[in-house]
Amino acid sequence: MATTETVVPTPALRRASKPSTQHQRFNTRAGRAFDVVNVVLLVAVGLLALLPFLYVLAGSFATELEITTRPFFLWPREFTTDSYASILSSEAFVRAFVTTIVVTLVGTLVQLALTALMAYPLSKVELPGRRTIMTVVVFTMVFSAGMIPTFLVVKQLGLLDSYWALILPMAINPFSLIIIKNFFQQLPQELEESAKIDGAHELQILRHVVVPLSKPVLATFALFYAVGIWNDYMSPLLYLNDQDMWTLQMFLRQVTASASMSAQDMGTDLPPPAQGIKFAVVIVATIPVLLAYPFLQKHFAKGMLIGSVKG
Amino acid sequence: MTAVVDVEQAGAPAPAAPPAPRRPHRRWARVVRFRWLLVMLLPGIAYFVLFRIWPMWGAQIAFKNYVPFLGIQGSEWVGWEHFADFFSNPDFPRLLGNTLILAALSLFVAFPLTIVLALLLNEVRLSVLKRTVQTLVYIPHFLSWTVVVSLTALLFAIGTGPLSSFLDGLTGTETNYLADPDWFRPLILLQTVWKSTGWGTIIFLAALASVDQEQYEAAVIDGAGRWQRTWHITLPAIRPTIIVMLILQTGEILNTGFEQIYLMSNALNRTVADVFDTYVYFTGIQQGAYSYSTAVGLSKAIVGLVLIFGTNWLAKRFNQQGIF
Numbered sequence: 001m002a003t004t005e006t007v008v009p010t011p012a013l014r015r016a017s018k019p020s021t022q023h024q025r026f027n028t029r030a031g032r033a034f035d036v037v038n039v040v041l042l043v044a045v046g047l048l049a050l051l052p053f054l055y056v057l058a059g060s061f062a063t064e065l066e067i068t069t070r071p072f073f074l075w076p077r078e079f080t081t082d083s084y085a086s087i088l089s090s091e092a093f094v095r096a097f098v099t100t101i102v103v104t105l106v107g108t109l110v111q112l113a114l115t116a117l118m119a120y121p122l123s124k125v126e127l128p129g130r131r132t133i134m135t136v137v138v139f140t141m142v143f144s145a146g147m148i149p150t151f152l153v154v155k156q157l158g159l160l161d162s163y164w165a166l167i168l169p170m171a172i173n174p175f176s177l178i179i180i181k182n183f184f185q186q187l188p189q190e191l192e193e194s195a196k197i198d199g200a201h202e203l204q205i206l207r208h209v210v211v212p213l214s215k216p217v218l219a220t221f222a223l224f225y226a227v228g229i230w231n232d233y234m235s236p237l238l239y240l241n242d243q244d245m246w247t248l249q250m251f252l253r254q255v256t257a258s259a260s261m262s263a264q265d266m267g268t269d270l271p272p273p274a275q276g277i278k279f280a281v282v283i284v285a286t287i288p289v290l291l292a293y294p295f296l297q298k299h300f301a302k303g304m305l306i307g308s309v310k311g
Numbered sequence: 312m313t314a315v316v317d318v319e320q321a322g323a324p325a326p327a328a329p330p331a332p333r334r335p336h337r338r339w340a341r342v343v344r345f346r347w348l349l350v351m352l353l354p355g356i357a358y359f360v361l362f363r364i365w366p367m368w369g370a371q372i373a374f375k376n377y378v379p380f381l382g383i384q385g386s387e388w389v390g391w392e393h394f395a396d397f398f399s400n401p402d403f404p405r406l407l408g409n410t411l412i413l414a415a416l417s418l419f420v421a422f423p424l425t426i427v428l429a430l431l432l433n434e435v436r437l438s439v440l441k442r443t444v445q446t447l448v449y450i451p452h453f454l455s456w457t458v459v460v461s462l463t464a465l466l467f468a469i470g471t472g473p474l475s476s477f478l479d480g481l482t483g484t485e486t487n488y489l490a491d492p493d494w495f496r497p498l499i500l501l502q503t504v505w506k507s508t509g510w511g512t513i514i515f516l517a518a519l520a521s522v523d524q525e526q527y528e529a530a531v532i533d534g535a536g537r538w539q540r541t542w543h544i545t546l547p548a549i550r551p552t553i554i555v556m557l558i559l560q561t562g563e564i565l566n567t568g569f570e571q572i573y574l575m576s577n578a579l580n581r582t583v584a585d586v587f588d589t590y591v592y593f594t595g596i597q598q599g600a601y602s603y604s605t606a607v608g609l610s611k612a613i614v615g616l617v618l619i620f621g622t623n624w625l626a627k628r629f630n631q632q633g634i635f
Contacts, residue, residue, distance in 0.1 A: 031537060038434055045428065046447035049509060052462045053450075055473060059465070072473035118355025121348035128341045133352070136359060142562070143616055145366035146608030147569070147588075148595040152383075153366050169362045172355060202347040231455030233570050238596060249457040253574065256461040275468070282461045289453050297446060 053286065060084070060279035067275045083276035087284070092243075093251060097284065099163075100230060100248040107167035108226040112218060114171045115180060115225075120206045122177075123184035134178075141174045151238055165239035166232060166247070173228075176221045183217045184210060227289055252285045373606035386602075393606035402590070410586045413572075414564040416500045422560060425508050426553065429515035430541065445516075448509025456570040459502050463575075464489060467498070490579040499575060518552035519545065554626050562619030565611045587611045 054074050059067050060083050062076035070077075087093045121127055122134065144150075150169060159165040187210065195205045211218065233249045240246065246254075256278045342349065368383075373393055375386040397403060428448070435441040451459070467475045467488040479485050488494045526544045535543065569588040576584035587607060595604030 034537060035434070035436065038431055039437075039440065042431055042435065042440070042444045046444040049448045049451055049505070052466055052505075056462060056465055068471045071471070071476040114354055114358060117351050118358075121345070121352045124345065124348060126341065127345050127348055127352075128338060129349075133356070133359075136364070140359065140363040142619060143367075143612055144363070145370040146605065146612055147591050148601055148605045148608055149366035149369040149372070150362065151596065152369055152372075152601065153362065157361070168358075171362070172358050177355075202351060206351075227453050231453075231457070233455060233457050233574070237573075249455055252461060253457050256464050257574075275465075275471070278461065278465060282458055282465070285461075286454060286458050289455075290450070293450065293453060297449070 056279050056282050060276065060283045062276065062279075064274050064276050067279070083274075083280035087277055087280050092246075093281070095244070096246050096248045096251040099245070101288075103163050103166055103247065104226055104229045106163075107229040108222055110167055111171050111173075111225045111229075112222050115173070115177050115221065116206070116211065116214075116218065118172060119177055119180040119184055120202075120210060122181045125185070137174045137177060147238070154239055160239055161242050161245060162239075163245070166229060166235045169235065170228065170232075173221075173224070176224065180214070180217060180221060183214055187213055223292060226292065230289060248285050252281050255281050370605055370609055372602045373609045375602055377602040377605075379601075389602075393603045394610060396603060397607050397610065402585070405582070406585055406587055406590055409583055410565055410567055412496065413499060413567050413586065416496060417503055418560055418564070420500060421504050421508065422511075422557070424504060425511035426515055426549075428508055429512040429519060430545065432512060432516060433519045433545075434537075445509070445512075448512070450509075451506045452510035454506065456568075456574055459506055460571070460574040463498060463502060489575075490577060492580045492583045495575065495580045495583045499571065502571065502575075514556065515549060515552060518549040522548040558619060558622045558626060561622040562615050564618055565615050 055072060058074050058076055061079055061081065062070075062073070063078050063080050063082070066073070066077055122130055124130070154160065154165050154169055159168065191209050191213070192205050195209050200208070231249065232247070233253065236245075236247045236250050240250070372383055372386065374388060374390060375383070376389050377383065377386045381387075432441055432444065435444070454462075466472045469475060469487050470479070470485055475486070475488055478488070486494070488498065522545060526548075527540055530540050530544055565587055567586045567588055569592065572584060572586050573589050573592065576589060588611075591604045591608045591611075594600045594607070
């Protein structure tokens, strides 16, 4: 149990968002010099986090010639959408892209629903068997049977070459479960009690009282689950043999890893990948995550910390 | 409230009843009272049993000669044979070495860098700037390993990539950085630092925010400089957090991260790229040696468990807070 409380930041971070008054005392010359260096350094670090991506973005709109002759640029000299046109004309790419979107949406919904459904009963301190279940959950966090036994279970359940194999084996993340449970636990009990007096069923209470109150936390873990499925490479590698079922990450890997393979070898119907195509596929595989990020970013710091209140 | 419901559901036990026989009765009353919540728990329990516990039961094939046709139960016991095979395999020292070197790089380079970045961010006065930098450095955490490895491939493309042409210019020779075994570890470290340093600061920034501000004021009055304040106040204050993260990191020593290593390894850099995680995949999934690879995976998991409890024990011996 103690694991969770320590892994997660303390609620003190909420204070961190307020402007710190501590620094007003550092107005010496050396202090100011340090500040300038520090700011420059951090801006550089921030840019470094983004620069590789910006280069690839620029490259995806550049001509083949420009990519191979100019070592580094953030703005193409000659703007072209050829790379995108060529991947969009690939049936294998479009299939992988649509598949990944559907699997991610369905998977996130299933995983979040299963997690919330389990977290809610566990948030009731008096629930019989609660301690036993929590012990098992924590045990699975520190010890897992490993790749092969899990693979054999998935195989035995007949999930090989099924998209459920990308969703179900990771349906409930123990860490997320515990944080959501802790969050539910510190919601005011009065609301649930009064709903109960009004004759609401437990499932109704969860849907109409608990879930609306927990939106930031649930949004945070929806993001984590969605990113987890979208980014997953190991599950499709292990569980999907059929190339027609490939997800976007598999496709991306195949395109960027192959320097000189023919279209058949690659399992795609693209011409042997010119550099520009690689750039475009990387961008397409990244953009959805980056688009979701700002919407949920304001939630996740808050969500992570609220949920971590000791319970 | 509790009492009322109990009495209603349990058929009103006599108040004078002796305490001993009442207990199972009460427990049953609780089950009845929570019956719908217990029903809600079932899908979750089913998940943990199917995908977390059942594999643990299946891990017994490490001690058997698993034949898919015979099933787990029907396969013949062979004891520690697969473990003995693994530890006496000439691959073993190489795998162990590769794994430990990568773990050491992450522990001694990436981990301290996270703390340094958190300390630097903590010193920023302008909260807008601080938040912007934080937002930027968190982003790589959300990119997949496939994307990170692809970015690496593009940045280090032979002769044409920005970083490869820059490095070629320095050395004067054209190198295939992605295939060169000497470059494997630096590239892995670079990727790890780029992807996880920013995200790793979250927990340290939280710890830093809870440091008692009055100590700094007192230190300023005593004439302590910035460096002294950091060394004597900030670092001791976040020491528990550092130790906890260190313990968790130690438990991960043998987990090099399958996806990153698998995606970065190729026919030319195998000698340095093979680690336990990828070895399990190659021997188990690709060659079908299920029992042997399960034994490898199991050894790894147990060493990880011992390490995490070991460091925790050590931390407690030295009067630090552990995690258990």
